[in-house]
Amino acid sequence: MIAETVCSAVSAAGLGIAVVTAYRKRFLAAARIAAYSLVPVGLVMTGVVGWLADTAFSPTAWAGFGVLGAAWALFATTRAVEHRRGGTRGTRAERKAAARGAERDAVAPAGSAPSLSPAARPASRPAAAPRGTGSGDDFSDIEAILKKHGI
Structure with a gap:
């Protein structure tokens, strides 16, 4: 009974705030506040608040939460x-051997690289300038790329 009264008061206060917000020409915010303020009344009307109040003060419900916690602890412990x-897939050596075998196997061992038709083949690239040891040769690759793209 008290929970229902509190929820109704919260909803009434929220609707009052929504009216004041709408009076200030902030209609979108007022609609959002009104939506939030109607949630507690909806929960009271559906009976959720009564169920939660009964659950919160029920020793049986708290014992049930304890059992659920113990089950979760068991799951976590066994997983760890x-x-x-x-x-559980055998010994460590067996798993390593299986992993090595999986790495070596190809998806299509008899497959070959895809062939390109003459039209799809890229144009022949100009030969790269030979590399020297001078500092001017460090940028020769970059210059070749820029010239290739017409920059």
Whole structure:
């Protein structure tokens, strides 16, 4: 009974704030405030507030939460132990051998590189300038790229 009264008062106050906000010509904000202020009344009308109040003061419900916590702790503990042991797929050496075998296997071992038709082949590239040891040769590759793109 008290929870329903509090929720109704909160909704009434929120609607009052929405009216003041709308009076100040901020209609979008007023509509948003009105929507938020109607939520507590909706929860009271659906019975959620009564259910929550009954649950909050019920020792059986808190015992149920304790059981759920214990189940979660068991799941987390068993997962941590399994992870530390390396899983349930055999010994560590067997898993490493399987991983090495998977790395070596190709998706299509008999496949070849795709061939390009003469029209799809890129034009022949100009030969790169030979590299020297001088500081002027450091930028020769960059100059070649810029010339290639017409810059």
